[in-house]
Amino acid sequence: MTALLDCAKAFDRMHRGVLLEKLWSTGIRGKLFELVISYYYRRRQRVKLGKSTSDFCKTNLGGPQGSVITVISWLIYINDITLAMNESECGLFVDDVCAWIADPDPSKCIKRLNADLDRIYNWSVCNTMVFDSQKFHLLDIGKPNIGKFKKLAEFNGTSPTWCSEAKYLGIIIDNKLTFTPMLNYVTEKVSRSLWRLFNHTNHVTGASVRSLKLIFSAWIMPHFIYGSPIWIFLMYDNFHYSSPLRPQYKKCFENLEKIYNKCCRNILGLPPGTSNLAVLVRLGIMPLNYLLAYRACTWYLRIVKGLAGSEVHDQLWNLYSDDEAWTQTCFFRPAYELIKRLNLYVKDAHKIDIFTAPFHVGRRLLKEAFFHELNTLWNDYDGCKIGHIIHPEWKPLKWQNLMTCKRVNVQYHRLAVGRGNTQVWYDRIGISVNKNCRFCKNTEENIEHLFLHCQCLTTDRVLLKSKCEAHNITFDLQTLFTHPKLQIPVEKFIAKHIT
Ligand SMILES: [Zn+2]
Numbered sequence: 001m002t003a004l005l006d007c008a009k010a011f012d013r014m015h016r017g018v019l020l021e022k023l024w025s026t027g028i029r030g031k032l033f034e035l036v037i038s039y040y041y042r043r044r045q046r047v048k049l050g051k052s053t054s055d056f057c058k059t060n061l062g063g064p065q066g067s068v069i070t071v072i073s074w075l076i077y078i079n080d081i082t083l084a085m086n087e088s089e090c091g092l093f094v095d096d097v098c099a100w101i102a103d104p105d106p107s108k109c110i111k112r113l114n115a116d117l118d119r120i121y122n123w124s125v126c127n128t129m130v131f132d133s134q135k136f137h138l139l140d141i142g143k144p145n146i147g148k149f150k151k152l153a154e155f156n157g158t159s160p161t162w163c164s165e166a167k168y169l170g171i172i173i174d175n176k177l178t179f180t181p182m183l184n185y186v187t188e189k190v191s192r193s194l195w196r197l198f199n200h201t202n203h204v205t206g207a208s209v210r211s212l213k214l215i216f217s218a219w220i221m222p223h224f225i226y227g228s229p230i231w232i233f234l235m236y237d238n239f240h241y242s243s244p245l246r247p248q249y250k251k252c253f254e255n256l257e258k259i260y261n262k263c264c265r266n267i268l269g270l271p272p273g274t275s276n277l278a279v280l281v282r283l284g285i286m287p288l289n290y291l292l293a294y295r296a297c298t299w300y301l302r303i304v305k306g307l308a309g310s311e312v313h314d315q316l317w318n319l320y321s322d323d324e325a326w327t328q329t330c331f332f333r334p335a336y337e338l339i340k341r342l343n344l345y346v347k348d349a350h351k352i353d354i355f356t357a358p359f360h361v362g363r364r365l366l367k368e369a370f371f372h373e374l375n376t377l378w379n380d381y382d383g384c385k386i387g388h389i390i391h392p393e394w395k396p397l398k399w400q401n402l403m404t405c406k407r408v409n410v411q412y413h414r415l416a417v418g419r420g421n422t423q424v425w426y427d428r429i430g431i432s433v434n435k436n437c438r439f440c441k442n443t444e445e446n447i448e449h450l451f452l453h454c455q456c457l458t459t460d461r462v463l464l465k466s467k468c469e470a471h472n473i474t475f476d477l478q479t480l481f482t483h484p485k486l487q488i489p490v491e492k493f494i495a496k497h498i499t
Pocket of ligand 1: 442455456
């Protein structure tokens with residue numbers, strides 16, 4: 001059973017007298033103590049609206065918002081609320097308070113809860129805090145259910161509300177711990193921030209692939225990632241691209257994936273219907289499930305190495321040494337199992353063990369192993385023949401900021417996945433019935449023919465070839481459509497002949 005408490009206007013209610021007492025009893029003395037006193041002494045405030053201002057009025061509660069002293073003061077101020085929790089375990093994060101009790105006997109559980117709620121109420125009175133019981137969230141998680149005892153929960157004479165889900169630190173926790181409400185919330189959040197990317201993806205006036213990727217990772221990706229280590233491994237029985245999604249997650253995760261793939265497709269300016277795999281390979285990034293699993297695994301490695309704080313490190317080892325608890329973890333065990341599987345490849349290829357290697361080495365090799373596994377998926381994929389020629393391997397790629405113009409850059413990427421303006425493509429989408437080359441008229445017009453063979457384009461091909469020779473690059477479709485040094489010459493070739 002979990003109680004999530006909400007301190008109403010926490011910072012503004014901090015009593016300065018009480019604060020100074022607490023600082024003193026924490027052992028803060030001398031210059032530092034005097035500094036804090038002078039910081040809060042005779043604080044006054046006024047309201048400014050347009051050009052007019054109100055009179056000053058004195059305040060004795062709270063501190064200036066956004067100041068470091070106020071935040072640290074608050075942390076010291078709230079810290080002793082934990083002394084009020086004799087029965088429950090608790091978590092504090094700034095003004096978010098969370099307490100939980102596990103008890104096989106529901107009636108005893110409620111009694112213990114009420115005892116702590118009483119003490120929390122007393123604490124709040126002594127500390128001039130107000131806990132709004134209407135904003136209290138009580139969650140009944142796990143078995144046995146609290147059932148009829150729920151109505152016995154009490155805080156200062158009122159009954160706090162029982163909920164089926166509640167938000168804590170930006171994560172929606174539901175009482176069955178499925179995290180589907182969280183997934184739907186992520187989908188909604190991501191959808192609402194899509195304009196930041198789509199404002200710049202226009203095929204004529206839009207930004208370069210590199211800028212778009214930057215916008216995507218700065219503004220949209222954080223919504224996908226936040227909290228994902230908790231739920232990503234719940235999606236599958238065994239994390240692998242061949243495993244199906246668990247039925248209860250099928251719809252909500254597929255919705256999320258769809259948005260992710262749409263973003264990737266639009267970053268490159270590729271048309272709807274382009275195979276998702278080809279899009280991701282061309283962009284050089286992992287599919288959503290792999291990306292989130294990779295991020296989760298890097299957290300696991302951080303925790304193992306003690307780089308994520310001692311608390312969570314101890315938690316990991318406590319769980320690890322308890323077989324039953326370990327099998328039930330929805331992050332630790334699956335992350336460990338996944339790293340263990342990929343570690344087989346790393347040990348084989350590099351003679352290095354991810355678990356014992358330094359963190360930055362382990363993370364790099366883990367990423368390589370993730371892409372190695374994805375390569376099997378790409379190699380087994382029958383579609384996108386041209387995509388396979390240009391990208392024989394799925395690996396991280398960095399695209400450039402330079403481009404002749406957006407319109408041609410979009411063609412450059414479309415041609416690379418077999419969806420550029422060639423006669424073959426026009427034929428496939430029904431714009432033209434003649435697949436033959438628009439120049440020499442006697443061979444099928446695909447990019448291979450245009451760039452490597454067409455007799456009518458020899459002059460410009462010689463130019464491209466000389467560029468390749470100057471930079472010591474092989475002249476083939478793969479380098480033409482991936483090598484940064486060839487991008488502009490290839491775009492010029494496209495602008496001149498293939499529009
Ligand atoms: Zn031709």
